[in-house]
Amino acid sequence: MKSVVIKAMIAASCISAASFASSFEQEEKRFPESQYRHDVMEMSKLSLSGILQHFRGQANHEGHIAELADMMAKSAALSKATFAKDTRGTEGHTEAKDKIWDNWEDFASRMDAYAADTKAFAEAAKTGDPAVMRPAFGKAVKNCKSCHDEYRK
Protein backbone atom coordinates (compact mmCIF):
# COMPACT_ATOMS: atom_id res chain seq x y z
CA MET A 1 0.00 0.00 0.00
CA LYS A 2 2.70 2.38 1.07
CA SER A 3 4.72 1.80 -2.09
CA VAL A 4 1.64 2.49 -4.25
CA VAL A 5 1.21 5.83 -2.55
CA ILE A 6 4.89 6.64 -2.94
CA LYS A 7 4.83 5.67 -6.64
CA ALA A 8 1.80 7.86 -7.19
CA MET A 9 3.53 10.75 -5.47
CA ILE A 10 6.66 10.35 -7.57
CA ALA A 11 4.56 10.17 -10.75
CA ALA A 12 2.63 13.30 -9.79
CA SER A 13 5.76 15.26 -8.99
CA CYS A 14 7.38 14.25 -12.31
CA ILE A 15 4.33 15.41 -14.25
CA SER A 16 4.22 18.76 -12.51
CA ALA A 17 7.99 19.24 -12.95
CA ALA A 18 7.64 18.50 -16.67
CA SER A 19 4.74 20.89 -17.16
CA PHE A 20 6.57 23.54 -15.17
CA ALA A 21 9.60 23.14 -17.43
CA SER A 22 7.57 23.40 -20.63
CA SER A 23 5.60 26.45 -19.50
CA PHE A 24 8.91 27.96 -18.43
CA GLU A 25 10.35 27.43 -21.91
CA GLN A 26 7.34 29.07 -23.51
CA GLU A 27 7.60 32.04 -21.21
CA GLU A 28 11.30 32.41 -21.73
CA LYS A 29 10.91 34.60 -24.77
CA ARG A 30 8.98 37.16 -22.77
CA PHE A 31 11.75 37.88 -20.26
CA PRO A 32 13.17 41.37 -20.72
CA GLU A 33 16.87 42.02 -20.03
CA SER A 34 16.01 43.50 -16.65
CA GLN A 35 14.08 40.45 -15.40
CA TYR A 36 17.04 38.52 -14.05
CA ARG A 37 18.41 41.40 -12.02
CA HIS A 38 14.93 42.00 -10.61
CA ASP A 39 14.80 38.36 -9.58
CA VAL A 40 18.19 38.49 -7.88
CA MET A 41 17.16 41.65 -5.97
CA GLU A 42 13.89 39.96 -4.97
CA MET A 43 15.85 37.08 -3.45
CA SER A 44 17.66 39.59 -1.29
CA LYS A 45 14.39 41.23 -0.28
CA LEU A 46 12.77 37.91 0.63
CA SER A 47 15.76 36.81 2.71
CA LEU A 48 15.78 40.17 4.45
CA SER A 49 12.07 39.87 5.18
CA GLY A 50 12.62 36.44 6.76
CA ILE A 51 15.46 37.79 8.91
CA LEU A 52 13.34 40.72 10.12
CA GLN A 53 10.50 38.36 11.03
CA HIS A 54 12.93 36.44 13.21
CA PHE A 55 14.36 39.57 14.82
CA ARG A 56 10.82 40.71 15.65
CA GLY A 57 9.81 37.32 17.01
CA GLN A 58 7.15 36.85 14.31
CA ALA A 59 8.98 33.72 13.15
CA ASN A 60 11.10 31.46 15.29
CA HIS A 61 13.08 28.70 13.62
CA GLU A 62 16.35 27.47 15.03
CA GLY A 63 19.28 28.33 12.76
CA HIS A 64 17.20 30.06 10.09
CA ILE A 65 18.65 33.55 10.55
CA ALA A 66 22.10 32.24 9.58
CA GLU A 67 20.69 30.42 6.53
CA LEU A 68 18.70 33.47 5.40
CA ALA A 69 21.78 35.67 5.92
CA ASP A 70 23.70 33.29 3.64
CA MET A 71 20.98 33.61 0.99
CA MET A 72 21.09 37.40 1.21
CA ALA A 73 24.89 37.35 0.87
CA LYS A 74 24.65 35.02 -2.14
CA SER A 75 22.11 37.24 -3.82
CA ALA A 76 24.32 40.27 -3.11
CA ALA A 77 27.33 38.48 -4.57
CA LEU A 78 25.42 37.88 -7.83
CA SER A 79 24.03 41.39 -8.12
CA LYS A 80 26.89 43.34 -9.66
CA ALA A 81 27.12 41.04 -12.65
CA THR A 82 23.38 41.42 -13.33
CA PHE A 83 23.92 45.13 -14.01
CA ALA A 84 27.10 44.78 -16.03
CA LYS A 85 25.20 44.95 -19.31
CA ASP A 86 24.11 48.47 -20.21
CA THR A 87 20.35 48.13 -20.77
CA ARG A 88 19.59 51.78 -21.46
CA GLY A 89 17.03 52.01 -24.22
CA THR A 90 16.13 48.31 -24.17
CA GLU A 91 12.57 47.08 -23.73
CA GLY A 92 11.07 46.01 -20.45
CA HIS A 93 10.16 47.61 -17.15
CA THR A 94 13.09 48.90 -15.14
CA GLU A 95 13.65 51.22 -12.23
CA ALA A 96 17.37 51.40 -12.86
CA LYS A 97 18.57 54.96 -13.48
CA ASP A 98 20.60 55.57 -16.62
CA LYS A 99 23.43 57.05 -14.57
CA ILE A 100 24.39 53.55 -13.34
CA TRP A 101 26.30 53.16 -16.59
CA ASP A 102 27.65 56.73 -16.59
CA ASN A 103 29.02 56.19 -13.06
CA TRP A 104 29.81 52.50 -13.40
CA GLU A 105 32.86 52.65 -11.11
CA ASP A 106 30.90 54.16 -8.25
CA PHE A 107 27.98 51.78 -8.77
CA ALA A 108 30.30 48.77 -8.97
CA SER A 109 32.13 49.75 -5.79
CA ARG A 110 28.77 50.07 -4.00
CA MET A 111 27.92 46.57 -5.22
CA ASP A 112 31.26 45.30 -3.88
CA ALA A 113 30.57 46.90 -0.48
CA TYR A 114 27.07 45.37 -0.50
CA ALA A 115 28.53 41.92 -1.19
CA ALA A 116 31.25 42.32 1.47
CA ASP A 117 28.92 43.67 4.18
CA THR A 118 26.25 41.00 3.63
CA LYS A 119 28.98 38.36 3.75
CA ALA A 120 30.24 39.80 7.05
CA PHE A 121 26.67 39.70 8.36
CA ALA A 122 26.32 36.07 7.25
CA GLU A 123 29.46 35.27 9.29
CA ALA A 124 28.12 37.19 12.30
CA ALA A 125 24.78 35.37 12.03
CA LYS A 126 26.55 32.03 12.46
CA THR A 127 27.42 33.05 16.03
CA GLY A 128 23.70 33.26 16.87
CA ASP A 129 24.57 36.13 19.23
CA PRO A 130 22.24 39.13 18.77
CA ALA A 131 24.93 41.53 20.06
CA VAL A 132 27.24 40.40 17.24
CA MET A 133 24.51 40.10 14.61
CA ARG A 134 22.70 43.38 14.95
CA PRO A 135 25.50 45.84 14.12
CA ALA A 136 26.59 43.68 11.17
CA PHE A 137 22.97 43.53 10.01
CA GLY A 138 22.63 47.30 10.27
CA LYS A 139 25.76 47.83 8.22
CA ALA A 140 24.66 45.33 5.55
CA VAL A 141 21.19 46.77 5.00
CA LYS A 142 22.40 50.38 4.89
CA ASN A 143 23.70 49.50 1.43
CA CYS A 144 20.16 48.89 0.14
CA LYS A 145 18.73 52.32 0.86
CA SER A 146 21.81 54.35 0.01
CA CYS A 147 22.11 52.72 -3.40
CA HIS A 148 18.36 52.84 -4.11
CA ASP A 149 18.29 56.56 -3.22
CA GLU A 150 21.01 57.21 -5.76
CA TYR A 151 20.41 54.71 -8.55
CA ARG A 152 16.82 53.48 -8.44
CA LYS A 153 13.90 55.51 -9.81
Ligand code: HEC
Ligand atom coordinates in the same frame (compact mmCIF):
# COMPACT_ATOMS: atom_id res chain seq x y z
C1 HEC B 1 24.59 49.08 -5.41
C2 HEC B 1 23.18 49.29 -5.62
C3 HEC B 1 22.12 48.48 -4.94
C4 HEC B 1 22.18 47.84 -3.73
C5 HEC B 1 23.32 47.77 -2.74
C6 HEC B 1 20.89 47.22 -3.55
N1 HEC B 1 20.07 47.47 -4.60
FE1 HEC B 1 18.18 46.81 -4.84
N2 HEC B 1 18.09 47.71 -6.66
C7 HEC B 1 19.07 48.47 -7.23
C8 HEC B 1 18.62 48.97 -8.52
C9 HEC B 1 19.41 49.87 -9.46
C10 HEC B 1 17.33 48.46 -8.71
C11 HEC B 1 16.41 48.65 -9.93
C12 HEC B 1 16.64 47.49 -10.87
C13 HEC B 1 15.74 47.54 -12.08
O1 HEC B 1 14.54 47.88 -11.95
O2 HEC B 1 16.20 47.21 -13.17
C14 HEC B 1 17.02 47.68 -7.52
C15 HEC B 1 15.82 47.00 -7.32
C16 HEC B 1 15.47 46.35 -6.15
C17 HEC B 1 14.20 45.72 -5.92
C18 HEC B 1 13.03 45.70 -6.87
C19 HEC B 1 13.15 44.52 -7.75
C20 HEC B 1 12.87 44.94 -9.11
O3 HEC B 1 11.73 44.81 -9.54
O4 HEC B 1 13.81 45.44 -9.77
C21 HEC B 1 14.23 45.18 -4.68
C22 HEC B 1 13.12 44.39 -3.98
C23 HEC B 1 15.53 45.46 -4.13
N3 HEC B 1 16.27 46.19 -5.06
C24 HEC B 1 15.93 45.07 -2.87
C25 HEC B 1 17.21 45.30 -2.36
C26 HEC B 1 17.62 44.93 -1.03
C27 HEC B 1 16.72 44.25 0.00
C28 HEC B 1 18.91 45.31 -0.90
C29 HEC B 1 19.82 45.17 0.27
C30 HEC B 1 19.79 43.96 1.08
C31 HEC B 1 19.30 45.95 -2.16
N4 HEC B 1 18.23 45.93 -3.01
C32 HEC B 1 20.55 46.48 -2.42
C33 HEC B 1 20.30 48.75 -6.68
C34 HEC B 1 20.77 48.26 -5.48
